[in-house]
Amino acid sequence: MQSNAMTHRRGDYESNLEVLNIIENVILEIVTCLSKNEPPTLVLPNRSTWDNVSFDSAIGLQMSSTNVVKTIRSDCPKSSQYFSQIVKILSVIYTLVQSNSYATKRDIYYNYTQLFGSQKTVDQIVDDVSCMLKMPRRALHVLASSKGLISGDLCYMEEDGTRINCNSSSAAVAVSSNIEGIQNIVSSARFILIVEKDATFQRLLQDGLCTRLSPCIMITGKGFPDVNSRLMVRKLWDVLEIPVFTLVDADPHGIEIMCIYKYGSMAMSFEAQNLTIPSVMWLGLLPSDLERLQVPRNALIPLTKADENKLKSLLKRPYVLEQPEWLKEMELMQKNKFKAEIQSLAAIGPDFLTSVYLPNKLRYGGWL
Structure with a gap:
């Protein structure tokens, strides 16, 4: 039992380091763009098109390797707010993972109601970020309230x-x-x-x-x-x-x-x-x-x-x-x-x- 617990903790530690490293790389790209006086962008796989989905009978519907993407621009009126919301979620996730603590999506929304405007926005961004980072949501230390x-x-x-x-x-x-x-x-x-x-x-x-x-x-x-x-x-x-x-x-x-x-x-x-x-x-x-x-x-x-x-x-x-x-x-x-x-x-x-x-x-x- 003790050995399993130690293995589990080691796995968590490695997963945490991986998440922190990926987020740091995303932020570094944003900072690099700003240093060049270029508007930073974020590229996300599009989760709302069947063109991004392939079928495997052993797994089910899975995201295909040739992703159709959407670009979130920081200098575009239509997407600048979404850009800032994603960056905020990345910041929250980084803090949670670094401190090895957890928060629910509801917690995040109520802490920043003015920025996000609705719970649905938080839910969507957390899933978008999970998809962008290619990390399961639980590895991001963000939990969802259960209804089941x-x-x-x-x-x-x-x-x-x-x-x-x-x-x-x-x-x-x-x-x-x-x-x-x-x-x-x-x-x-x-x-x-x-x-x-x-x-x-x-x-x-x-x-x-x-x-x-x-x-x-x-x-x-x-x-x-x-x-x-x-x-x-x-x-x-x-x-x-x-x-x-x-x-x-x-x-x-x-x-x-x-x-x-x-x-x-x-x-x-x-x-x-x-x-x-x-x-x-x-x-x-x-x-x-x-x-x-x-x-x-x-x-x-x-x-x-x-x-x-x-x-x-x-x-x-x-x-x-x-x-x-x-x-x-x-x-x-x-x-x-x-x-x-x-x-x-x-x-x-x-x-x-x-x-x-x-x-x-x-x-x-x-x-x-």
Whole structure:
């Protein structure tokens, strides 16, 4: 244990030195430009274009080596403020890493509200800086607040020594803000279940899903997942080496959320190696389930124009051809022009989801 701790500390020390060195080089380039009476610029990979993303079936969506970049100029009215905001974030990160302390993105925003104007700006710049420096965000000592919840057969230790027990059947535990610091993971779980929505997660918790089925771990990112929820699932998958299933609504939004866990996202493609779980399986709710189970028509919802556009976009994603069974389900949804929430199964029976649907799916292999 002591040897592992020493190795971990040595790794942190080396990582800290690397971050400090990279930031110093960036600042040196700015100072050099100023000394030559030239306006300094910063060059960032563009995180909002598919042209910057390639697909690898073993990793997911990752930033390609031939980056499309955007240049942030200090002498341009449109980008000068963003330039100064990036430099400020670099300064904050340098201080945090040098002192080996941590801050949340919320802390940074509230310390400099006038400069940044909104929390969203801080969030975007931290990710831009992480991408520019080619360093994972946790190496920058900037933490994000977590919105996810976790429950089930799982115990672990936080970096500060706090022991976390997720075994309570009535209450979930908030996902940690420092996933990298989690140690001593203990679990007998046979699988991990990612639940799209908090409402469904809470219902499954109340119904005692984690005890009624074989030992398992249940986690929700409460819709579109935050980075910490994705990091947590990835860490558990790495350590426990157990299957990971997703339970999402049978709609384009649910499918996209599932794809984010499995393949990653365009905006965070630069950190795909640490975020994606390539073995994720689609447990439900499948569009074909709606026909097979004869879910009442009044429980189904017509696709909106936005839904249809989202579905078309998903069908063009580079990973869809890797999953022909997923493709069939999406095409079925497109053909039927209906979507359904997980709660639609209550139209068959109030406890159908927990007592029949999930046990049968897991027992007889009804996943894709």
